[in-house]
Amino acid sequence: MGVIRWILGKIILVVESLTQPKSPQLNAAQKQAMDTLAQQVTLYQFAACPFCVKVRQASRKLGLPLQTKDAKRNMDARKELEQGGGRIKVPCLRIQQANGEARWMYESDDIIAYLNKQATPIIEK
Template sequence: MRVIVRYFFRTLRLILTPFILLSEKLNTPKSLSRTAEEQALADEASKNLALYQFSACPFCMKIRKEIARLGLNIETRNAQHYPQYRAALEAGGGSIKVPCLKVQRDDGSERWL
């Protein structure tokens, strides 16, 4: 019975994923308008950030929409489809739970949020 339930939800996820991603594309807000200098400062502040995420995760989608709304250039790394990102997330973050933000500090240390 447990196997049937597991496959039911996997199939449901497979069916709903394209609709979730389409919904994100259609509902992503416009970014804030900034001057070139302000945008350069925002880009400089966010250059050491990387978001580990899954493409169809609703929490990740919410974070990506907020990043787009704020007009930040944060690198997104799909830990679902790329094993090197998944391994880095598990090693640095402690477990494979997304969304997870990796902050690379200037002294070379890392912080996982």
């Protein structure tokens, strides 16, 4: 079973690299706003998880440089995810709120909807 997962993981990563969407052309102010947004969020992921790939592709399409942490290989990231989010499930977006607290969001569709909601006004400026 481990060999099959390894092979599928490699296939997923190859497909991701071959199908990367183009980022939008952003002006300096838009890039700065995207960088500010990117500093507020961190994606906890497994590299070959198809749902994590879906989120990474959506962030690329928006031109949002997401910081990622591999909760499979990085034990510190795994502990952060479990302690902060309450469970080891990926993808999970950690959102640093203005009040200093973190909000943990699971489910790829919810994460993508949140990123779209935050980034679309920046792109449309």
